[in-house]
Amino acid sequence: MTHIITSLCVRDRGCIDVCPVECMVPGHPINEWPWIYIDPDTCIDCGACVPECPFAAIFPEDEVPSAYTAKGGEYISNVGLTGHFEGTNHHGGPIVLDTTRQLEAGEVVDFTPDIQPNYDFFKSGPGYSAKDVDNGM
Numbered sequence: 001m002t003h004i005i006t007s008l009c010v011r012d013r014g015c016i017d018v019c020p021v022e023c024m025v026p027g028h029p030i031n032e033w034p035w036i037y038i039d040p041d042t043c044i045d046c047g048a049c050v051p052e053c054p055f056a057a058i059f060p061e062d063e064v065p066s067a068y069t070a071k072g073g074e075y076i077s078n079v080g081l082t083g084h085f086e087g088t089n090h091h092g093g094p095i096v097l098d099t100t101r102q103l104e105a106g107e108v109v110d111f112t113p114d115i116q117p118n119y120d121f122f123k124s125g126p127g128y129s130a131k132d133v134d135n136g137m
C-alpha cells in the first residue's frame with residue numbers, strides 16, 4: 001500500500017520535510033501535475049506526513065474518502081479547473097495555483113479518482129525528474 005495525496009493539496013510543502021524515505025515529489029509543470037506526489041514503491045506507510053498537512057489532504061490509500069463532506073471554503077486543485085489560489089507555503093515562499101476551485105459547505109466529493117494520478121506521476125509522468133526543475137512553488 002501507499003499513502004495518497006488528494007486534490008485537497010495546495011502545495012504547502014509541510015509534508016515533504018518529514019518523510020523519512022524522501023518519496024514525496026512536487027509535481028511539475030504545476031498545471032498538469034498540481035499536487036505533491038508520493039512514490040508508491042518507496043512509501044513505507046509510516047504516516048508521518050499526515051498530521052503535517054494543514055489541509056488534511058493525505059490519506060492511507062484504503063482510506064481515501066469516496067464521500068467527503070465539505071466544510072465549505074476548502075480549495076481543491078485539479079487539472080482543468082480554472083480558479084485562482086494564492087498563499088504562503090510552509091517555508092514562507094509563495095504559492096500560486098490556477099487550477100483550483102473552492103468547495104461549498106455540504107458538497108460531497110469523491111476523492112478516490114485522485115489515487116491513480118499518484119501512480120501515473122511515477123509510471124508515465126515526470127516522477128523524480130520533477131525535482132530537477134523544482135522552483136520551490
Ligand code: SF4
Pocket residue numbers: 005008009010011012013014015016036052053054055056057058
Ligand atoms: S502538506 Fe498537504 S497541502 Fe502541503 S504539499 Fe503536503 S499534502 Fe499538499
Ligand code: SF4
Pocket residue numbers: 003018019020021022023024038042043044045046047048049050
Ligand atoms: S507515509 Fe511516511 S513514507 Fe509514506 S509519504 Fe508519508 S512520510 Fe513518506
